[in-house]
Amino acid sequence: MGTLLKCYKPLFSIRFSPFPNSLRSLQFSTRSFNHPKRRNPIRRCFTSLSTSSQPLINGKTVEPEIPSSDLWLHNTMSKKKELFKPKVEGQVGMYVCGVTAYDLSHIGHARVYVTFDVLYRYLKHLGYEVCYVRNFTDVDDKIIARANELGEDPINLSRRYCDEFNQDMVHLQCLPPSVEPRVSDHMPQIIDMIKQIVDNGYAYRVEGDVFFAVEKFPHYGQLSGRKVEDNRAGERVAVDSRKRNPADFALWKASFMRNIMIHLCHAFSSLFVPNQSAKEGEPFWESPWGPGRPGWHIECSAMSAAYLGYTFDIHGGGMDLVFPHHENEIAQSCAACKQSNVGYWIHNGFVTIDSEKMSKSLGNFFTIRQVGYRSLSSTSFETFLNGNSLSISNQLL
Ligand SMILES: [Zn+2]
Numbered sequence: 001m002g003t004l005l006k007c008y009k010p011l012f013s014i015r016f017s018p019f020p021n022s023l024r025s026l027q028f029s030t031r032s033f034n035h036p037k038r039r040n041p042i043r044r045c046f047t048s049l050s051t052s053s054q055p056l057i058n059g060k061t062v063e064p065e066i067p068s069s070d071l072w073l074h075n076t077m078s079k080k081k082e083l084f085k086p087k088v089e090g091q092v093g094m095y096v097c098g099v100t101a102y103d104l105s106h107i108g109h110a111r112v113y114v115t116f117d118v119l120y121r122y123l124k125h126l127g128y129e130v131c132y133v134r135n136f137t138d139v140d141d142k143i144i145a146r147a148n149e150l151g152e153d154p155i156n157l158s159r160r161y162c163d164e165f166n167q168d169m170v171h172l173q174c175l176p177p178s179v180e181p182r183v184s185d186h187m188p189q190i191i192d193m194i195k196q197i198v199d200n201g202y203a204y205r206v207e208g209d210v211f212f213a214v215e216k217f218p219h220y221g222q223l224s225g226r227k228v229e230d231n232r233a234g235e236r237v238a239v240d241s242r243k244r245n246p247a248d249f250a251l252w253k254a255s256f257m258r259n260i261m262i263h264l265c266h267a268f269s270s271l272f273v274p275n276q277s278a279k280e281g282e283p284f285w286e287s288p289w290g291p292g293r294p295g296w297h298i299e300c301s302a303m304s305a306a307y308l309g310y311t312f313d314i315h316g317g318g319m320d321l322v323f324p325h326h327e328n329e330i331a332q333s334c335a336a337c338k339q340s341n342v343g344y345w346i347h348n349g350f351v352t353i354d355s356e357k358m359s360k361s362l363g364n365f366f367t368i369r370q371v372g373y374r375s376l377s378s379t380s381f382e383t384f385l386n387g388n389s390l391s392i393s394n395q396l397l
Pocket residue numbers: 096097098300325
């Protein structure tokens with residue numbers, strides 16, 4: 001009997017309607033986004049609309065219509081569908097959490113990015129100027145572990161799989177985002193944000209690590225509906241007895257060798273603490289807390305703020321990111337800047353296989369290439385990814 005793949009219904013709904021005067025074509029240059037500046041960053045993401053770019057009808061310049069918003073989105077924050085209204089008329093800032101690049105992407109990933117590609121296209125169809133930011137995580141424990149297995153530099157390994165991911169996206173006919181920032185290129189922004197969070201009293205330092213104190217943020221749990229007392233440490237963070245609360249999460253992780261040396265120094269009552277060491281092959285950056293690397297969640301807070309500002313319209317990803325990743329992002333962003341606000345939190349459903357979530361950690365996944373390249377045309381694959389359910393037999397694979 002063939003293995004069954006099942007998709008849940010997408011969580012956002014689109015009501016299509018004709019917009020005959022939505023004639024404005026939007027053009028983006030991704031190159032202009034490669035050097036984020038913190039001041040007024042949202043303006044850097046949007047091209048200005050000059051009169052020369054407006055359409056001519058019967059020889060007369062026609063003022064572009066304000067985009068009509070006939071789009072309803074399921075907002076995970078309010079737990080209901082809401083009529084979409086952007087923060088700035090005519091412009092939409094959208095941030096979607098990207099892949100951690102250490103292997104080929106599976107069709108669960110495809111579901112996420114096809115879903116948000118449909119939303120991106122529709123927003124453009126409505127006439128909005130859209131800045132779509134989709135990051136790559138290229139600094140992460142899983143990347144380091146895989147690189148060590150293969151004897152490869154972690155950043156190089158990650159770059160290789162970023163390229164593979166982009167090939168998959170081309171095959172799926174997903175439009176490229178406006179900008180695809182990588183963690184390793186945004187360390188100053190990440191360190192700046194952690195400093196801000198520490199200065200505002202929401203984080204504490206333990207030796208070379210920095211942890212976010214969830215009890216300092218009274219709204220923690222507002223997205224996921226979880227209470228602080230119910231929370232355990234995030235999936236990617238081992239329980240650490242040095243934390244004040246098990247739910248506290250890492251903003252900055254001291255490099256492995258620094259931790260070893262600190263423990264040795266404590267054991268031998270040494271008077272010095274080394275500040276410049278790292279495991280071979282483990283990427284690290286200098287920071288006010290010593291050499292190390294960022295925790296997983298802070299990158300998206302820092303990169304979304306860098307390109308879209310602290311308030312923007314849509315933040316999205318797979319529903320597995322609601323907790324802890326997006327919950328932690330909200331806490332971090334608000335701790336760094338009280339005015340932080342995302343209009344709509346949008347999450348798509350899992351792809352399941354035999355009723356279990358498809359994931360690399362469970363080993364029950366099919367890569368996009370296994371399914372999409374061999375078995376189905378890209379159009380029918382996209383239909384599958386956006387549909388309610390579809391069964392695929394192993395014979396097809
Ligand atoms: Zn993210």
